Amino acid sequence: MNMSLMSREGALSFSPQRQESFNQLVCVERWNETADVVSFRFQAGEPMKFDYKPGQFMTLVLEINGEQACRSYTLSSTPSRPYSLMVTIKRVEGGLVSNYLIDHLHPGQSVRVLPPTGQFNLFDIPAKNIYS
Ligand SMILES: Cc1cc2nc3c(=O)[nH]c(=O)nc-3n(C[C@H](O)[C@H](O)[C@H](O)COP(=O)(O)OP(=O)(O)OC[C@H]3O[C@@H](n4cnc5c(N)ncnc54)[C@H](O)[C@@H]3O)c2cc1C
Numbered sequence: 001m002n003m004s005l006m007s008r009e010g011a012l013s014f015s016p017q018r019q020e021s022f023n024q025l026v027c028v029e030r031w032n033e034t035a036d037v038v039s040f041r042f043q044a045g046e047p048m049k050f051d052y053k054p055g056q057f058m059t060l061v062l063e064i065n066g067e068q069a070c071r072s073y074t075l076s077s078t079p080s081r082p083y084s085l086m087v088t089i090k091r092v093e094g095g096l097v098s099n100y101l102i103d104h105l106h107p108g109q110s111v112r113v114l115p116p117t118g119q120f121n122l123f124d125i126p127a128k129n130i131y132s
Pocket of ligand 1: 057071072073074075087088089090091092093094095096097098099
């Protein structure tokens with residue numbers, strides 16, 4: 001399987017500008033939440049603050065076997081710790097990207113991401129009850 005994950009050095013030399021380094025995030029930590037759910041923590045190549053709202057998601061852009069694959073993941077980190085972003089990914093049976101990331105993405109490697117977005121978040125949709 002061809003991989004689009006890059007070494008930390010590759011990511012840094014590829015990303016001289018601030019905006020570029022935002023698009024290329026380095027995985028700095030991963031851990032199992034359950035047998036089939038893994039959390040990943042990312043930072044930019046150079047220290048930078050991320051501005052996002054609880055409930056927003058980011059889209060990972062990967063190249064797997066020569067094909068581009070984009071999947072969105074809700075940010076499981078808190079904006080009050082703005083120097084890193086976390087996502088928590090569950091394996092989907094037969095799924096391309098969830099299994100690829102869980103099997104291949106390790107600390108020191110980087111991925112391309114689109115900036116956090118999403119209107120369905122705790123700030124833009126104020127609700128008395130989150131679940132109703
Ligand atoms: C806004 C948003 C936030 C999300 N947040 C999270 C999150 O926090 N955590 C999380 O784990 N997921 C999240 N998701 C889901 C995530 O984006 C992916 O959809 C999920 O990881 C599955 O992607 P995959 O590539 O592994 O599976 P895919 O490859 O997309 O496959 C999905 C399913 O379709 C089947 N399938 C694929 N191709 C075919 C085919 N040709 N014929 C028949 N069946 C097929 C697969 O077997 C599998 O069961 C979110 C999605 C959105 C839209």
